[in-house]
Amino acid sequence: MPIGTTITEYIIEEQRRIGSVSGDFTALINDVVISCKTIASAVRYGSLVGVLGAADTENIQGETQKKLDVISNNLFIKRNEWAGHVAAMASEEMTDVYHLPAQYPRGKYLLVFDPLDGSSNTDVNGAVGTIFSIMRRPEGALGEPTEDDFLQSGDHQVCAGYALYGPSTMMVLTTGHGVNGFTLDQRIGEFILTNPDMKIPAEAQDFSINASYMRFWDPPMRRYIDECLAGKEGPRRRDFNMRWAGAMIADVHRVLCQGGVFLYPIDSKLRAKHQEGKLRLLYEANPMGFIVEQAGGLATTGEQRIMALQPVNLHQRCPVIMGSRNEVERIISYHLEAQ
Ligand code: AHM
Ligand code: MG
Numbered sequence: 505m506p507i508g509t510t511i512t513e514y515i516i517e518e519q520r521r522i523g524s525v526s527g528d529f530t531a532l533i534n535d536v537v538i539s540c541k542t543i544a545s546a547v548r549y550g551s552l553v554g555v556l557g558a559a560d561t562e563n564i565q566g567e568t569q570k571k572l573d574v575i576s577n578n579l580f581i582k583r584n585e586w587a588g589h590v591a592a593m594a595s596e597e598m599t600d601v602y603h604l605p606a607q608y609p610r611g612k613y614l615l616v617f618d619p620l621d622g623s624s625n626t627d628v629n630g631a632v633g634t635i636f637s638i639m640r641r642p643e644g645a646l647g648e649p650t651e652d653d654f655l656q657s658g659d660h661q662v663c664a665g666y667a668l669y670g671p672s673t674m675m676v677l678t679t680g681h682g683v684n685g686f687t688l689d690q691r692i693g694e695f696i697l698t699n700p701d702m703k704i705p706a707e708a709q710d711f712s713i714n715a716s717y718m719r720f721w722d723p724p725m726r727r728y729i730d731e732c733l734a735g736k737e738g739p740r741r742r743d744f745n746m747r748w749a750g751a752m753i754a755d756v757h758r759v760l761c762q763g764g765v766f767l768y769p770i771d772s773k774l775r776a777k778h779q780e781g782k783l784r785l786l787y788e789a790n791p792m793g794f795i796v797e798q799a800g801g802l803a804t805t806g807e808q809r810i811m812a813l814q815p816v817n818l819h820q821r822c823p824v825i826m827g828s829r830n831e832v833e834r835i836i837s838y839h840l841e842a843q
Contacts, residue, residue, distance in 0.1 A: 511537055511675060511686045511695035518679055532589035532613055532638065533663065533677075537695060539583040540634050540667035540675060543576045543619065544688065547632060547669045556627050564599040564819055565784075572626050573597050576619035576634065590615045591641045592649035594818050596787055601818070603648050613662070614639045614654055616787040621666075622751020631670040633753030637791040638663040651818050658790035658811030666753050666791065676702070676760065678798040683760070702760055704801040708828035710745045710764030712755040720771035724806060724838035752783065756792050756826065760799055765827035765835070769806065774821075781805075781821040785813060789824050802832035806839040 505514055515530050550556050559569040577597040584590055585602075588609035593602040596618045604610060617636040625632050639660050645653055665677040673688035675695045685699025711732055718726070732744035747764070749755050755766045768783050783789050793803030793810040803810045803826035813822060825835055 505684075505697060505700065507697055507700065509697040511677075511697070514684065514686070514697055518681070522679070522681070528589045528611060529613070529638075529662070531587060532584070532611070532615070535584050535587060535589070536615070536636055536665070537675065539580045541673075541688065541693065541695075542579045542583065543634055544667065544669050544673040546575055546579070547572060547620075547626065550626070550629065563597050565596070569597060570620070570623040570626055572632075573620050573623050580617055580619050580634070584615055587611075589613055592653070593617070594654055594786070595619055596784060596819075601649060601651055601654065612641055614641055614649065616654065618784070618787045621753045621788065622749070625749070625751050631668060631749055631751050631754035633666050633668040633670075633751060633757075635666045635753060635788055635791050636664065637661050637787060637794070654786065654818055655815045657814055658785075658793055661790060661794050661811075664791035664794040666757075666795070668753050668757050670754065670757075674699075674757070676757070676795060678795050680794075680798065683795055683799045685760075699761075702799050704760055704796065704799045704828055705763035706800070706829045708759075708763035708765060708831050709742070710747055710758065710762065711767065711831075712747050712749075712759070712764060713767040713769075714748055715746065717771050717773065720773040721769060722771065722842070724835065724842045725767070725769045725771075727838050728835050752788060752792065752824075756796065759801070759827040760795070763828045765825065765831040767835075768824045770823040779821050781823040783821060783824045785810070785815050785820045785822045786818060789822050792824075793826055796826045800829065801827050802829050802836075804832060804836055806835060 515533050519530050555571050559571045559574045561569045585604050586608050589611040590613050591610050593615045621635050622632045639656050663679045668674045675686045683702040686695035687698040689696050731740050735743040759766050789810050796803045805823040
């Protein structure tokens with residue numbers, strides 16, 4: 505599709521090409537796109553409209569919510585609950601499955617999202633974003649959707665995407681046929697295809713990790729980063745570069761554009777809190793993993809492919825290692841050798 509195509513044109517063309525995708529799906533994506541444009545606007549005006557700072561509430565993970573977490577969650581729900589495309593929703597900011605108000609028709613899709621990833625960046629005018637994933641409700645399921653309906657492995661995703669609210673607002677999407685990036689043209693209010701068929705270079709020189717946790721890492725992770733840090737004089741015989749935006753979306757977007765590897769591994773500090781990772785499987789690791797794999801990269805916990813994990817609850821966490829194929833394969837081999 506030519507550069508300049510709007511996201512709506514792109515989705516309709518995809519629908520025609522694949523054939524099996526219904527008009528419902530197109531309409532759902534359109535509502536997701538509008539949700540992200542609305543969140544982009546709230547994020548952009550920041551202090552001018554009094555949306556920065558903490559909200560005095562906690563989410564299910566015990567994290568203090570930012571005002572913009574709550575606002576973005578509400579905007580996403582309101583835009584997607586009424587049209588009859590989704591059966592139910594779930595998000596980082598809601599403890600349980602969100603059931604639609606009785607007056608709205610139920611659709612066949614389940615929508616999961618992180619309304620504002622990296623929200624600690626809002627108060628410092630750093631990049632943040634929205635991540636979403638769409639699955640079908642299991643066939644034959646009756647009544648209101650339950651948590652079990654959402655517990656599908658990432659391989660069941662029909663579509664995943666993210667909106668990155670950076671210097672430009674971008675939307676990156678996959679429906680399982682490659683990855684395409686769109687930039688919001690503020691003059692006409694439309695996302696325009698600017699990054700068709702995004703591919704992650706197999707070789708990379710950047711790694712993204714919060715290195716302040718180094719003393720808690722397992723040996724394979726420590727080995728990989730130690731070797732990167734040793735640079736030309738070390739076993740890798742070349743120099744590496746480190747970047748950490750504090751928002752997974754921004755770091756993975758860089759990986760998608762330039763290659764590299766994004767890491768939020770399991771460590772002894774997380775284990776002490778009985779956590780299997782920091783990032784959440786259903787609405788962070790799976791959608792970003794789907795995009796990375798569709799762009800030719802790999803997404804793993806170190807031991808297993810992320811999208812093959814069988815979720816056991818809505819807010820499950822997992823270790824995340826994703827990006828350039830050669831680097832991720834190396835990290836997997838270090839985990840295998842350590843077993
Ligand atoms: P959030 O969804 O509550 O914003 O948390 C997820 C974020 C990721 O975007 C980012 O990579 C990570 O948490 C940063 O964690 P840390 O503060 O431990 O470096
Ligand atoms: Mg997040």
